[in-house]
Amino acid sequence: MPTITGFSRPVGCALIRGGAVGQHAVPGNLRPGDTLLSVEHISDGTPPTRVDRTAEFTVSASKAGTIVNTTTNTTGGWLHVLWAKAE
Secondary structure, eight states: OOBOTTOSSBEEEEEEEOOSSEEEEOOSSOOTTOEEEEEEEEEOSSSOEEEEOGGGEEEOSSSTTEEEESSOOOTTSEEEEEEEOOO
Protein backbone atom coordinates (compact mmCIF):
# COMPACT_ATOMS: atom_id res chain seq x y z
CA MET A 1 0.00 0.00 0.00
CA PRO A 2 1.47 3.40 -0.92
CA THR A 3 2.43 5.96 1.70
CA ILE A 4 2.16 9.69 1.03
CA THR A 5 5.54 11.31 1.73
CA GLY A 6 5.38 12.96 5.13
CA PHE A 7 2.10 11.25 6.03
CA SER A 8 2.44 8.98 9.04
CA ARG A 9 0.15 6.16 7.87
CA PRO A 10 -0.33 4.05 4.75
CA VAL A 11 -3.34 5.03 2.68
CA GLY A 12 -5.48 3.16 0.19
CA CYS A 13 -7.89 4.12 -2.53
CA ALA A 14 -10.26 2.37 -4.89
CA LEU A 15 -12.72 3.24 -7.63
CA ILE A 16 -15.84 1.06 -7.42
CA ARG A 17 -19.27 0.98 -9.02
CA GLY A 18 -21.98 2.76 -7.08
CA GLY A 19 -25.08 0.92 -5.95
CA ALA A 20 -28.08 0.81 -3.69
CA VAL A 21 -28.04 1.86 -0.05
CA GLY A 22 -26.17 -0.79 1.96
CA GLN A 23 -22.81 -2.52 1.79
CA HIS A 24 -20.25 -2.00 -0.99
CA ALA A 25 -17.19 -4.21 -1.53
CA VAL A 26 -13.92 -2.28 -1.74
CA PRO A 27 -10.80 -3.97 -3.17
CA GLY A 28 -7.58 -3.39 -1.30
CA ASN A 29 -6.68 -3.78 2.31
CA LEU A 30 -9.59 -1.90 3.94
CA ARG A 31 -10.24 -3.26 7.45
CA PRO A 32 -12.47 -2.43 10.42
CA GLY A 33 -10.75 0.32 12.40
CA ASP A 34 -9.35 2.09 9.32
CA THR A 35 -10.27 5.76 8.88
CA LEU A 36 -12.44 6.70 5.93
CA LEU A 37 -10.98 9.91 4.50
CA SER A 38 -13.38 10.50 1.61
CA VAL A 39 -16.01 8.98 -0.62
CA GLU A 40 -16.81 10.83 -3.82
CA HIS A 41 -19.79 9.90 -6.01
CA ILE A 42 -18.76 10.39 -9.65
CA SER A 43 -21.45 10.64 -12.32
CA ASP A 44 -20.82 10.36 -16.05
CA GLY A 45 -21.49 13.44 -18.12
CA THR A 46 -19.84 16.18 -20.13
CA PRO A 47 -17.95 16.87 -17.99
CA PRO A 48 -18.24 14.16 -15.32
CA THR A 49 -19.26 15.50 -11.92
CA ARG A 50 -18.46 14.53 -8.36
CA VAL A 51 -20.31 14.92 -5.07
CA ASP A 52 -18.70 14.42 -1.67
CA ARG A 53 -20.65 11.65 0.07
CA THR A 54 -18.17 10.93 2.89
CA ALA A 55 -20.68 11.71 5.66
CA GLU A 56 -23.05 9.06 4.27
CA PHE A 57 -20.54 6.18 4.46
CA THR A 58 -18.71 4.26 7.19
CA VAL A 59 -16.13 1.48 7.22
CA SER A 60 -17.87 -1.73 8.27
CA ALA A 61 -17.08 -2.51 11.92
CA SER A 62 -17.27 -6.26 11.31
CA LYS A 63 -16.51 -7.04 7.66
CA ALA A 64 -13.15 -6.37 5.96
CA GLY A 65 -13.18 -4.78 2.51
CA THR A 66 -16.59 -3.18 3.03
CA ILE A 67 -18.05 0.30 3.34
CA VAL A 68 -21.67 0.96 4.26
CA ASN A 69 -23.86 3.63 2.64
CA THR A 70 -26.68 4.79 4.90
CA THR A 71 -28.69 7.18 2.71
CA THR A 72 -28.03 7.65 -1.02
CA ASN A 73 -28.53 5.32 -3.98
CA THR A 74 -25.43 5.76 -6.15
CA THR A 75 -26.45 3.24 -8.84
CA GLY A 76 -25.22 4.25 -12.29
CA GLY A 77 -22.25 6.14 -10.91
CA TRP A 78 -18.86 5.39 -9.44
CA LEU A 79 -17.41 5.82 -5.95
CA HIS A 80 -13.85 6.94 -5.30
CA VAL A 81 -12.93 5.71 -1.80
CA LEU A 82 -9.88 6.93 0.14
CA TRP A 83 -8.85 5.60 3.56
CA ALA A 84 -5.98 5.61 6.07
CA LYS A 85 -4.84 2.40 7.74
CA ALA A 86 -5.18 1.93 11.48
CA GLU A 87 -1.81 1.14 13.04
